Every structure is written in C-alpha cells, then in structure tokens.
Amino acid sequence: MNSFIYQININFKRIILRNKRFFLFDMMLPIIFYLLYSKVLVSGIPKTDLKSWQMNYLISMIIYSCLLGSVITVANTLLEDKTSHFDILSKLTPLPRWQYYLSRILIFLLLNLISSIGICLVGILVNNLSLSIATWSLIILITIIGTIPLIFIGILISLSGNPATVNMLNNLVVFPLAIISGLWWPISMMPSWLQSLGKLTPTFELSNIDQSILHGKIINNQYVFGIIIWIFVIGILTLIITKYQKSKELNLE
Amino acid sequence: MTSIIKVEHLNKSYGKKEILHDLNFNVNQNQIIALIGENGAGKTTLINILLNLISYNSGTVHILESDNYPKEHIGVMMQQNITITRISVKEIIKLTQSYYQHPLPYEKIIELANLKDMENSKMDKLSGGQKRRLSFALSMVGNPDLLFLDEPTTGMDSQSRSDFWQTIANLKDQNKTIFVTSHYLEELETVADRIMILQNKSISFDGSIAQLRNLEGESLIEFDSQLSPELFKNIPEIIDSKVLGNHYQFTTKNAELLIKQLTPYFNAINNLKVQQNSLDSLFINFNKEGKNHE
Numbered sequence: 001m002n003s004f005i006y007q008i009n010i011n012f013k014r015i016i017l018r019n020k021r022f023f024l025f026d027m028m029l030p031i032i033f034y035l036l037y038s039k040v041l042v043s044g045i046p047k048t049d050l051k052s053w054q055m056n057y058l059i060s061m062i063i064y065s066c067l068l069g070s071v072i073t074v075a076n077t078l079l080e081d082k083t084s085h086f087d088i089l090s091k092l093t094p095l096p097r098w099q100y101y102l103s104r105i106l107i108f109l110l111l112n113l114i115s116s117i118g119i120c121l122v123g124i125l126v127n128n129l130s131l132s133i134a135t136w137s138l139i140i141l142i143t144i145i146g147t148i149p150l151i152f153i154g155i156l157i158s159l160s161g162n163p164a165t166v167n168m169l170n171n172l173v174v175f176p177l178a179i180i181s182g183l184w185w186p187i188s189m190m191p192s193w194l195q196s197l198g199k200l201t202p203t204f205e206l207s208n209i210d211q212s213i214l215h216g217k218i219i220n221n222q223y224v225f226g227i228i229i230w231i232f233v234i235g236i237l238t239l240i241i242t243k244y245q246k247s248k249e250l251n252l253e
Numbered sequence: 254m255t256s257i258i259k260v261e262h263l264n265k266s267y268g269k270k271e272i273l274h275d276l277n278f279n280v281n282q283n284q285i286i287a288l289i290g291e292n293g294a295g296k297t298t299l300i301n302i303l304l305n306l307i308s309y310n311s312g313t314v315h316i317l318e319s320d321n322y323p324k325e326h327i328g329v330m331m332q333q334n335i336t337i338t339r340i341s342v343k344e345i346i347k348l349t350q351s352y353y354q355h356p357l358p359y360e361k362i363i364e365l366a367n368l369k370d371m372e373n374s375k376m377d378k379l380s381g382g383q384k385r386r387l388s389f390a391l392s393m394v395g396n397p398d399l400l401f402l403d404e405p406t407t408g409m410d411s412q413s414r415s416d417f418w419q420t421i422a423n424l425k426d427q428n429k430t431i432f433v434t435s436h437y438l439e440e441l442e443t444v445a446d447r448i449m450i451l452q453n454k455s456i457s458f459d460g461s462i463a464q465l466r467n468l469e470g471e472s473l474i475e476f477d478s479q480l481s482p483e484l485f486k487n488i489p490e491i492i493d494s495k496v497l498g499n500h501y502q503f504t505t506k507n508a509e510l511l512i513k514q515l516t517p518y519f520n521a522i523n524n525l526k527v528q529q530n531s532l533d534s535l536f537i538n539f540n541k542e543g544k545n546h547e
Contacts, residue, residue: 002351003351004351005350006347006348006351007348007351008528010340010344010347010348013339013340014337014339014340015346018339019339042338044371050275080337080338081337082336084336084337084338085331085335085336086335086337088306088333089331089335089349089391090352091395092304092306092324092327092329092331092393093324093349093352093353093395094324094325094352094353094354095352222524
C-alpha cells in the first residue's frame with residue numbers, strides 16, 4: 001500500500017504540481033474566460049438574470065476545464081510516458097499493470113477535481129456565488145465521474161503515437177466539442193442541426209446533469225445513460241486499438 | 254550448475270521475413286556473456302524475446318528455470334535512456350524501488366551507479382553519460398540475479414566506462430549473470446567470459462575469446478633489425494609482411510611457430526613485440542568468412 005501511495009505521490013508531482021502547462025491551460029484559461037464573461041462583459045445581461053448566468057457559466061467553465069485536462073493533459077502525459085520510455089521501464093519491473101494504470105487514472109481524476117475546485121472558488125470569491133456545501137460537493141463529484149469518457153478520449157488520442165498527431169487531434173476534439181456542446185456560448189445560438197449534434201456530446205450531457213443539480217431539478221436519465229454509453233463506446237474502442245497496436249508491434253518490430 | 258537462460262530451437266519471423274532460425278544456447282550462472290552481431294543481425298529481437306517483450310514463433314525460452322518470466326530477479330538496462338520530465342534522480346530511483354518487494358537500499362544503488370552528486374538533479378537535465386548511469390542504477394534496483402545490458406556505455410566518458418566495467422566485474426563476483434550487447438568490442442574483450450556471434454539468423458560462434466582467436470586469430474609480430482628481408486622471405490608462417498627501413502611487421506596465424514623460426518636471428522633483433530588481434534578485428538574476420546560461405 002505504501003508503494004502505491006508513493007507512486008501516486010510522484011505522479012501527482014510530475015503531472016500536476018510541477019506541470020505549468022496544467023495550471024496555465026487547464027485552470028487559468030477557463031478562469032480567465034469565466035471572469036471575462038461573468039464579470040467584465042456583462043453589460044447586455046439584465047441584473048436580475050446576472051447571478052443565474054454567473055452560476056450557469058461557472059458550470060460550463062468547470063466542464064471546459066475538465067475537458068482540457070482530460071483530453072490534452074491526459075493525451076500528452078501518456079504520450080510522454082511512452083516517448084520517455086517510462087512505460088517500458090515499468091513493463092520490465094514486477095509492477096502489476098493494473099497498478100500502473102490505476103495510479104494514473106486516479107491522478108487524472110484528481111487533476112479534474114483540483115481544477116473544478118479552483119473554478120468554484122473563483123465563483124465564490126469573485127462573484128459571491130453561494131450554494132450549500134452539499135450542492136457544491138455533488139456538482140464536483142458528478143463532474144469528476146462524468147469526465148471519465150473524456151479521459152478515455154485522451155487515452156485514445158495518446159495511442160496515435162507521435163506528438164504532432166496528438167496535438168492535432170487534441171485541437172480537433174477539444175475546441176469543436178467545447179463549442180458545439182455549448183460550453184462557450186449557449187447552444188441555442190447555433191443552427192438546429194448543430195444543436196442536435198451538440199446534444200449528443202458527453203460535455204453537453206454532463207453540463208445538463210450539473211445544471212439540474214444546481215437548479216434543484218430532476219436529472220434527466222437520458223443524459224445519464226448518454227454518459228454511460230460514451231464510457232462504454234470509447235472504452236471498448238480504446239481496448240480494440242490497444243490490442244490491434246500490440247499485435248502489429250509483435251509482427252512488424 | 255544453475256541454468257539462467259535456456260533457449261531451444263527458437264524461431265522468430267516478422268511476416269515472411271525470418272529473423273532468428275533454430276537458436277539454441279544455454280547460459281549458466283555467474284557468467285558475463287557478450288552477444289555481438291552486425292546491425293540488423295537480430296540482436297534486439299533476441300533480447301526482446303528474452304525480456305518477454307515480444308512473442309516468438311516456435312521453440313522454448315526458460316529464464317531462471319521458470320516458466321513464468323520472473324521480473325523480480327531480472328534487471329534491464331535498455332539501449333534507450335529514460336528521461337521523464339519533472340522528476341529527480343532520487344525520485345525515479347525511489348519510485349522504481351516501490352515496484353519491487355525486496356529492493357536494494359537506496360544508498361547502495363547510488364554508490365553502484367556513482368550518482369552521488371546528482372541525486373537532486375532532474376532527469377531531463379542529465380548528460381548522455383549520466384543518463385546511462387541512471388539507467389544502470391534503475392536496472393540494479395531489484396538486486397537482480399540476471400542483468401541485461403544493451404549498449405550500456407554509449408555516451409559515457411572513458412573514466413565512467415572504466416568504472417562501469419569494473420562494477421560489472423564486481424557484480425559477476427557476487428554470482429550475478431550478465432548478458433551484454435555493445436558496439437565497443439574492445440570493452441567486451443576485457444570482461445566477457447563468453448562471446449556469442451549472431452550471424453545469418455543464428456548463433457555462428459559461441460565460445461571464449463581464446464577459442465575465437467584459435468579459430469580466426471591473426472597476430473602481428475614487430476621488431477627492428479639490420480638483417481636483410483630476404484632472410485624471412487620463405488618462412489611459411491608469414492602471411493603478410495611490411496618492411497619500413499629497419500622496422501619489420503609480420504602477420505601470422507601461428508605466432509608461436511613464427512617466433513621459433515626467428516630464434517636463430519634473436520641476436521640481431523631488437524624491440525620484439527607480439528600483438529594479438531583485437532576482438533574487433535576477430536569479429537570483422539569472422540563476419541567476412543561468414544559472408545563468403547553464404
């Protein structure tokens with residue numbers, strides 16, 4: 001157990017604590033967006049709706065931050081583990097593979113937890129948002145669980161194997177996903193065909209579940225199932241590609 | 254004697270391309286074995302099979318007399334350096350220790366790899382030679398019985414190389430078995446008990462350096478003398494000769510017999526030197542012959 005905690009500790013230091021990219025892109029970018037659209041550029045929003053807008057946009061930015069962390073940081077970290085031969089080093093030792101993956105997945109979830117808490121604190125301290133601790137906790141917990149399909153997308157992208165492809169895929173996935181799922185602007189501003197597409201994304205589904213918790217509404221089961229389906233689809237796709245790559249490696253090395 | 258590596262009728266192909274054909278060898282405890290071969294001879298494939306990283310088509314491979322691959326007792330220094338960003342030397346060693354049930358003490362690892370001054374340095378800030386030493390440190394963490402070293406001294410300075418091979422010789426004295434590949438054959442010559450040459454998809458030579466010399470050996474005999482070159486013209490043991498003023502250079506396959514032939518002239522010979530062929534040139538000769546037989 002002590003060994004596993006040490007592995008978590010070192011991964012925490014290298015992937016989160018000492019990783020400037022994480023603080024700059026996964027946390028600061030959504031915080032700047034949040035401050036800009038909830039504090040600075042709010043002249044067109046009636047005062048009576050401002051609090052509600054600040055709260056709704058906070059949810060969007062929490063999910064946007066988790067999207068950046070889950071896709072970009074996860075993909076880059078896993079790619080770096082491969083190119084730095086960290087992956088092969090651990091394969092040659094008695095470390096069980098499940099322990100190797102578990103220590104990373106826990107860190108990726110922690111990464112999303114930290115950025116979610118960071119953005120919530122900005123909402124509380126800057127915009128004086130107030131919710132019960134139970135509601136804050138539930139929103140954060142659901143968000144963390146709901147980011148599992150996004151982490152799988154990050155893992156899937158990392159399998160492409162080289163930095164240029166990983167960067168391109170990161171950009172192709174993250175920004176369109178953020179836009180069409182309504183994280184940057186309300187989804188209602190988009191054409192109806194794009195809205196239909198956006199409503200199928202895991203980020204829209206997660207945002208909708210969080211909004212329901214925030215406003216004390218009943219959670220729509222459709223969105224819960226939607227996220228579960230995403231977890232299965234991307235999880236299975238990741239397994240298939242990993243197996244395919246392994247067999248290819250065996251034959252072509 | 255304990256068999257550390259036992260390979261029988263091993264075959265490996267990638268698609269239709271055959272890489273290893275019917276390999277058979279046995280490695281006993283407390284040996285330093287050098288695997289040499291030209292680029293593309295299949296060394297990396299063989300090592301990857303021995304490390305259980307890739308599969309093989311047929312045959313059997315037993316490591317440390319076990320059917321399962323006993324990772325706890327095997328150390329590997331890979332050809333590629335491990336350079337993880339944002340981690341110090343101390344942290345990666347402690348992290349690797351956490352992978353083993355009975356790791357070597359931290360101080361011992363640092364001492365073995367001579368890493369005392371760089372414990373707090375970040376891995377990606379190390380020089381090429383320091384990275385090799387760190388890779389060696391990581392291979393020793395589990396106190397392995399069998400150690401694989403793939404091009405271990407690439408990038409090391411000459412002092413570090415010399416220290417490194419001294420450490421390897423000491424490890425052998427502690428009953429460790431070491432399987433090494435390197436392009437620096439003159440280094441292997443000083444430590445290896447046994448040479449295996451991988452050529453034409455199979456092991457074409459397996460024995461000591463002395464045995465390889467008997468098979469392939471050419472020696473160079475040099476001396477200074479005022480005697481006429483005509484005197485040596487008909488000595489059959491001389492296969493090549495060069496005369497530069499008073500300096501004679503004879504190449505022979507039988508140095509002992511040639512020296513006997515030179516005995517009558519010893520009074521007129523100065524500065525007699527006998528140089529045996531290096532492993533490098535033995536290997537080159539061996540490869541040439543192998544190709545001629547193809």
